[in-house]
Amino acid sequence: MTYHIAQFHGDGYSPSFAYTIGLFKTYGYPELICFGLNLDLLHSVLWSGKELLDKQPVPNQSIGYPDFLGDFDVRLLTVDKGWYKAYFGYGYWFNQTWDFPALQIVWPDKQALFPWDEDFNPAWKFGQPLLDRSVDFKFREERNVxxxxxxxxxxxxxxxxxxxxxxxxxxxxxxxxxxxxxxxxxxxxxxxxxxxxxxxxxxxxxxxxxxxxxxxxxxxxxxxxxxxxxxxxxxxxxx
Structure with missing residues (x-):
């Protein structure tokens, strides 16, 4: 295999997550990361993400991409480099640099709402941190807790x-x-x-x-x- 998928179990507080290692070095694609699902499903989502990049190496982040999670689409976010050290340690080891692009695959709730939508399921809000923002406040609680x-x-x-x-x-x-x-x-x-x-x-x-x-x-x-x-x-x- 020309790329790998690193998987991490949740610990009760932090959610499970998985990310690719080698998409950038092998194909020139962004690495992919996803949170909050079981590890088998995370693997499938990242595999589908790689297939998307095969067809569209620079995906349109303003639209959704269906068929990742049954009938639900997903959205893609550019990962802020302020999050890299927290989540892409093996990516640094493989590339010997933090200078690689990464996209986060974000999934919706059962009402097809995303974490940034007002009525997104509150029980799932912190199941997938949004890595394009909030590098100044990384905690999984509200700022006013x-x-x-x-x-x-x-x-x-x-x-x-x-x-x-x-x-x-x-x-x-x-x-x-x-x-x-x-x-x-x-x-x-x-x-x-x-x-x-x-x-x-x-x-x-x-x-x-x-x-x-x-x-x-x-x-x-x-x-x-x-x-x-x-x-x-x-x-x-x-x-």
């Missing part, structure tokens, strides 16, 4: 610990206080405005924590042992 932080962070101390609770709650902490009186509730968008580096944690799974010693250090991540044990027990009991 309430999160916890501290008075000290709002006054200028760096964020050194980020906790994504099993229930979806986010905490952005300075690690200088454990006083409940110092806790504050703000919009997630405000946290990203204070420190854009937390954008790199947008895929932090439920029950995981990220920590760094100083703002110049890379984030280290780990799963809460209690959450990991609970997940294993649920898997063993079939719950």
């Amino acid at each position: 309430a999160v916890f932080t501290t008075r000290q962070v709002l006054e200028g101390l760096p964020i050194l610990r980020v906790v994504h609770e099993a229930d979806g709650t986010w905490q952005f902490l300075c690690d200088t206080t454990t006083d409940v009186a110092d806790l504050k509730i703000v919009c997630l968008d405000h946290i990203v405005e204070l420190d854009a580096s937390v954008n790199g944690l947008f895929q932090l799974n439920y029950g995981w924590t990220a920590w760094r010693e100083t703002i110049e250090d890379d984030w280290e991540t780990w799963e809460d042992p209690d959450e990991e044990e609970a997940a294993e027990e649920a898997e063993e009991t079939g719950q």
